[in-house]
Amino acid sequence: MTTTPAPEPLELVCPAGTPAALRAAVDAGADSVYLGFRDETNARNFPGLNFNRRELADGIAYAHQRGAKVLVAINTFPKAGNPGPWHRAVDDAADLGADAVILADIGLADYAARTHPDLRRHLSVQASASNAEAIRFYHSAFGIKRVVLPRVLTVAEIASLNSRIPVETEIFVFGGLCVMAEGRCALSSYVTGLSPNKDGACSPASHVHYEEQGDTLVTRLGDVTVNRFASGEPAGYPTLCKGRYVTAGRASYLFEEPTSLSVVTMLPELARAGVRALKIEGRQRGRAYVAAVVAAFRKAVDAVARGEPVSVDGLAALTEGGRETAGAYEKTWR
Amino acid sequence: MGKRDTARSSGPAPQLSPVLFAGFALRPLPLALLQPILGVAVRAIHQRHPDIFERLADLDGPVYLVDPVDLPFRFELVPDPDRPSLRALAEDEDVMPTATIRGSLLTLIDLLEGRIDGDALFFSRDLVIEGDTEAVVALRNAVDGAEVDVAADVLARLGPLATPAGLALAGARALFSRAAADLETLRSAVIAPALRRTESHEAAIRGLEEKLASARPTRRARTGGP
Numbered sequence: 353m354t355t356t357p358a359p360e361p362l363e364l365v366c367p368a369g370t371p372a373a374l375r376a377a378v379d380a381g382a383d384s385v386y387l388g389f390r391d392e393t394n395a396r397n398f399p400g401l402n403f404n405r406r407e408l409a410d411g412i413a414y415a416h417q418r419g420a421k422v423l424v425a426i427n428t429f430p431k432a433g434n435p436g437p438w439h440r441a442v443d444d445a446a447d448l449g450a451d452a453v454i455l456a457d458i459g460l461a462d463y464a465a466r467t468h469p470d471l472r473r474h475l476s477v478q479a480s481a482s483n484a485e486a487i488r489f490y491h492s493a494f495g496i497k498r499v500v501l502p503r504v505l506t507v508a509e510i511a512s513l514n515s516r517i518p519v520e521t522e523i524f525v526f527g528g529l530c531v532m533a534e535g536r537c538a539l540s541s542y543v544t545g546l547s548p549n550k551d552g553a554c555s556p557a558s559h560v561h562y563e564e565q566g567d568t569l570v571t572r573l574g575d576v577t578v579n580r581f582a583s584g585e586p587a588g589y590p591t592l593c594k595g596r597y598v599t600a601g602r603a604s605y606l607f608e609e610p611t612s613l614s615v616v617t618m619l620p621e622l623a624r625a626g627v628r629a630l631k632i633e634g635r636q637r638g639r640a641y642v643a644a645v646v647a648a649f650r651k652a653v654d655a656v657a658r659g660e661p662v663s664v665d666g667l668a669a670l671t672e673g674g675r676e677t678a679g680a681y682e683k684t685w686r
Numbered sequence: 687m688g689k690r691d692t693a694r695s696s697g698p699a700p701q702l703s704p705v706l707f708a709g710f711a712l713r714p715l716p717l718a719l720l721q722p723i724l725g726v727a728v729r730a731i732h733q734r735h736p737d738i739f740e741r742l743a744d745l746d747g748p749v750y751l752v753d754p755v756d757l758p759f760r761f762e763l764v765p766d767p768d769r770p771s772l773r774a775l776a777e778d779e780d781v782m783p784t785a786t787i788r789g790s791l792l793t794l795i796d797l798l799e800g801r802i803d804g805d806a807l808f809f810s811r812d813l814v815i816e817g818d819t820e821a822v823v824a825l826r827n828a829v830d831g832a833e834v835d836v837a838a839d840v841l842a843r844l845g846p847l848a849t850p851a852g853l854a855l856a857g858a859r860a861l862f863s864r865a866a867a868d869l870e871t872l873r874s875a876v877i878a879p880a881l882r883r884t885e886s887h888e889a890a891i892r893g894l895e896e897k898l899a900s901a902r903p904t905r906r907a908r909t910g911g912p
Contacts, residue, residue, distance in 0.1 A: 560820075641806065
């Protein structure tokens with residue numbers, strides 16, 4: 353008599369911008385923690401954030417002692433003529449015992465595959481690989497084991513993709529959203545001269561200005577007014593894609609509204625679609641956010657594993673603009 | 687240095703809390719009396735959490751104005767890696783901070799001790815920041831990563847006095863909790879009539895909206911993309 357092996361439980365991949373956030377994530381039930389070095393080699397290169405080498409070594413030790421993994425995001429694109437910082441980041445992640453690196457650039461993926469063949473390689477959402485042909489290429493050329501899918505696919509499309517690729521898929525389930533052009537967006541570069549894809553920060557804080565005009569909060573990026581929030585209106589990030597612009601005499605969100613992705617109630621559906629790992633966005637958020645969101649998703653993932661209904665509450669206060677969306681997973685606009 | 691900040695011009699309104707009343711009580715006292723306590727606190731944090739100052743090392747000597755809206759004074763924080771300082775300032779004292787962080791005292795303490803997420807506070811408008819955003823973000827990240835516990839940090843510096851001071855602090859916290867609960871009861875009682883009127887108005891508006899919607903001709907459903 354043969355039995356069908358039980359499907360692997362969903363892996364909960366959680367953000368950490370500081371060692372304290374890493375400990376909060378692990379203590380709240382993260383299966384894996386993803387993080388970056390304190391430089392432009394990762395896509396959350398914010399002031400005061402991220403890990404130096406000693407902190408990474410300590411963080412890996414803390415996580416491993418508690419059965420959690422550490423994934424190092426080296427997911428910006430090396431600048432022409434200066435691949436050194438990116439190569440050193442891969443070398444140091446390998447030497448310090450990281451469980452995987454999360455890469456976006458083809459050249460860096462090649463470097464990692466040749467230099468550290470035993471180091472597990474994941475493909476960052478920044479690579480924007482959203483079809484089977486692209487993902488199979490990354491797998492065959494660079495031994496990519498997992499792809500973080502861009503936030504452009506419906507659940508049905510993810511299920512179809514999973515049946516046609518030889519690698520695991522990881523998807524975002526909570527947190528901030530981009531305008532579905534990850535790794536290719538130049539809006540912030542256009543205004544600030546700093547590229548999210550090379551310098552590691554969308555809407556860098558050095559170019560952000562907040563001004564209270566009476567009860568109205570005005571947010572600016574460089575010389576561009578991004579939004580004006582009336583008294584009591586929930587605010588959002590000062591990213592250009594979530595700006596409210598005046599066209600034809602009317603102010604509206606032309607690209608995207610300030611809202612956070614939240615699909616906790618869709619987890620059973622996502623598990624059936626063959627997704628292997630669930631990613632929580634927010635390395636730039638505080639450890640209180642990390643602890644609350646990870647705990648809520650730990651509970652939900654465990655409920656899915658037991659075949660029980662999923663419920664969640666208490667996360668709305670942590671969302672951008674105080675609003676949630678299922679994003680492309682539902683594509684209600686189609 | 688940033689632009690001149692002489693007084694509160696904006697920010698969240700103070701909440702009815704024991705902090706507000708404590709502020710009224712403290713108003714007649716000279717701020718110099720506070721200085722020794724602030725000095726001990728900042729030295730304790732500097733000693734126990736050097737990582738905070740290391741994370742701010744890339745900035746160009748920032749000066750922060752920390753402004754609890756429910757107290758009659760503000761704080762000037764200079765996170766110098768070798769000699770950090772924290773100074774109480776009168777409401778109308780002229781300062782030139784790199785950045786200003788404004789919120790209720792309890793919100794600011796929760797933020798300092800990592801019990802609350804700074805972005806969430808910003809989204810809800812419970813926290814106001816002005817000036818150099820990079821300096822504020824760096825401070826927020828540095829502090830959040832440090833696991834500061836102000837009371838424990840200060841008590842650790844008191845040596846043999848730590849135990850009695852800890853007991854006194856526990857007593858003060860219990861008193862504060864009771865006072866906060868009493869004030870919440872008072873607040874609910876005071877605003878109850880206004881709340882009832884607001885709910886009544888909202889119900890009337892909803893009724894009018896429904897009537898208006900049913901009177902309008904049905905519009906053709908949209909079929910296009912975003």
